[in-house]
Amino acid sequence: MSSTFLRDHAKTLQSFADETQSRAQNNPDDFLLQLAAKNQAAAARSMTQRVALSEANEMGELLDVRLIGPKANGSIPLDSFLETIGPLAKSWKLAAHRLRYGRDAVRGAAADVVSALNFKLAGLAPGSTHVFITGNAAPDLTGDSLLQATLDQTFRLLNSEQGEFYDAVDAIGGKSAHQLGEFMRGLDKAGLAVEFSWKSAHGLRCWKGRPDEITRVRALLDTVNEPEKYTEVIEGNVAGITDTGRLALRTVEGKILIRFPLKITEQVQKLKIASHARLTVETSKYWDSVEKKDVYKRHLISVE
Template identity: 25%
Template sequence: MNEQANRIDWLERQLSQVNQFIERDKALLQESPGKYSLQLALKSWSTHHEELVQELRQAKCALQHEVVELRLLGMRMDGSIPLKLLSRLADQFNSAIAHAAYHLRHGIGPARGLLDAMSREIDLRLSGLSFGSTRLMFAGNIAPDTTGESPMEGALEQIFDVLSSPSPEAIRDLVTVIGVPATKALSEMLGTLEKQNIGAELTWPAPNSKVYHWGGSLDAVRNAHSKLSVFEHMKPESVTLSGTVTDLKESGAVYIRSGSSKYKITYNKQQYQHIQQYSLGMKVGFKAMKYVRRDPLTDTEYATYKLITD
């Protein structure tokens, strides 16, 4: 398992480096259009990129399923759990992961019926119940999709970041990444635990050898619920931004200019394949989610934009 995890980590680092080389050569080719050596280099890096994506897909498929442990702490949590509570927690946890995974891939919440398809893809299921304290073991499919990314893996990474974020500003930024529906489902799960006076500890040994951990007490549940509940009712707006591409960042942003206005549209790594079709100077029309924040001291509005992809 460790050997496989180390290989996945190495492949992901190699893929990140190759992506940087591709972006560099694209920029150079914009400066020197038609230069054969640059075209050849870009083609070589693109081929290597596809090879690495395939290797990474195979490596993650070899793991197939990954286990997430939700440990419940409380007077009645002695290795058993009421079925009604189990059903509610499992449904809310699955909803949070499925919504986050969909939003990471598309930048927008799912239309009616589409969440079921994502739930089938991540295939989250209760795989065990450990005794001592109540430990719920959830297994899910971490095999990557056609872009080389694992929907469940990406969703879990972001959910741990949200739960562990120390400030409202950081949480607000992460909510734009996983979406309001995922945030609401996660907040509702924490609310269910708080209402029952149950503490929680969430642990996930990720395929890249990193062990994610959050919580360990009822106070951790109350604190996270208090912070997340503020963002349950955010109402982002779907907009279309048209203009000329002025900059493309491999780190996750595309800039366009329209007249005297300049817009920064951020995207998730799960949307990187979609961004590759664009180049500097192209006329584009991007669909994006607009998130507005108001500074109470200056009464000024600040807007951020997240890319929407099909």
């Protein structure tokens, strides 16, 4: 059902609840009327929350998290819940910092990043192991949504294979990837699996974190070592610019892909296809222990 239908239905329920509440206040000794007022008020609140979740889902602001397993029978220990959800929330915030500024946070994510994401525990479905989390998908001054960029890259990493894994890790940053690994360890320790779903601007994204899938992603994350980083200047002709934060530069050595942070989107937008560009980038050299080769990833620092 659409949020418009639900919103109208919520208004109707609230109107009935207000009317019954008014009658109940005038008849304090009528037990059945008091009970009806209480039940109608609860139904109106429930529908109002359902409307809020439906609107958040339509705006790409709702993340549906389901914890699954023998211990996830509608109630799990608070410590187990915090050990799983806590690192996941940290991973999102650190990834958002990396995406906005092009570098890992020195400590925690910047206050403006946390404020822009505005993550909230929006509700629990029947049983405390089905959690709804909302955020803020509104675009910033660059026209990009930090929340959507963060979730896009998170789902990309979770569903990545070996060939694109290092690019996915480089997008969210090493600190975010580490916290994602802690999240996986928390799931293992609690004996839980997990399912994520999110209605993005490009369609429904999901990740089914069954035990074998958790093991696969953990194994990939465990191969990641701190990359060697250095600054270099690259020159060439602009071959392409995408709205996913990628710039392609054609150099004498071949085409090079460079990721740019959201904060300098305006600088990148001034570049023109086929025009000459001189870019200062931070290059990260990863060692792929599976393929036994170096993997180079570049982040744009500035356009000269």
